[in-house]
Amino acid sequence: MLLTKTKYRDVHHQLIADCKKGDQKAQLEIYKLYYKAMYNSALRILKNQADAEDVMQDSFLDAFGRIHLYREEGSFGGWLKRIVINNAMDLIRKQKPSEEINESKVLLTEDQEDNIENDCRLEDIKEAMKKIKNEYRIILSLYLFEGYDHEEIASIQNISYGLSRTRYSRARQSLLKVIQQLQTEREMKWA
Numbered sequence: 004m005l006l007t008k009t010k011y012r013d014v015h016h017q018l019i020a021d022c023k024k025g026d027q028k029a030q031l032e033i034y035k036l037y038y039k040a041m042y043n044s045a046l047r048i049l050k051n052q053a054d055a056e057d058v059m060q061d062s063f064l065d066a067f068g069r070i071h072l073y074r075e076e077g078s079f080g081g082w083l084k085r086i087v088i089n090n091a092m093d094l095i096r097k098q099k100p101s102e103e104i105n106e107s108k109v110l111l112t113e114d115q116e117d118n119i120e121n122d123c124r125l126e127d128i129k130e131a132m133k134k135i136k137n138e139y140r141i142i143l144s145l146y147l148f149e150g151y152d153h154e155e156i157a158s159i160q161n162i163s164y165g166l167s168r169t170r171y172s173r174a175r176q177s178l179l180k181v182i183q184q185l186q187t188e189r190e191m192k193w194a
Contacts, residue, residue: 019079022070030067037080038063047144048091050133058094062087088149088159095137128194131181139174146171 015036021029041062046055058093065081066073073082145151145159153167160167 015079016075019070019073019075022067023073027033031078033079034063037083040080044084044087044149045091047132047148048088048141050140051095055091058087058090062090065090084149085159088145092141092159095141104145127182128178128183132187133177134181135174135177138170139177142167142170143174 015033018029018032018036020152022033042055042059043193045062046052046057049055049058066086069086075077132143135143141160142156144157146153151159152166153171156162156171157164157167162170
């Protein structure tokens with residue numbers, strides 16, 4: 004029996020085909036379909052609304068300028084998200100490191116991690132994500148929120164697979180420490 008490989012067909016295939024022809028109405032429709040998700044992806048990495056908006060807009064311009072390169076081997080949304088993330092990473096590389104909290108070298112035990120994770124609130128996670136190192140925030144965002152695996156993250160960040168896993172582990176530890184600090188501060192405030 005001969006198996007043939009079929010080409011992926013995106014749900015928005017016709018809109019994409021029209022975009023390839025330069026149809027501005029189709030481009031506007033694609034923008035409306037994807038802008039919120041792309042903005043959120045950029046915001047999780049950049050943690051700055053203005054930068055996220057700029058990266059999102061630039062990414063759409065890049066995508067429409069390079070739409071002929073989209074081969075329909077995966078979803079258009081995934082292809083577009085990759086452009087957004089690459090543009091966000093480029094912006095981070097250009098910027099100076101922002102203020103980050105000083106981390107202690109003490110690692111949390113598995114029991115401490117489990118307790119923190121079980122008591123974690125969404126507000127704590129959001130606040131803690133703002134306070135950890137950029138490289139940690141980025142890898143957590145890519146892995147947890149964007150759904151990339153370590154092989155993909157390694158490719159995006161131009162690092163080895165092992166370094167991606169190591170950074171993720173350290174990032175998780177760092178995030179949990181900050182969450183623990185936030186929880187302690189909140190408990191002291193209510194005591």
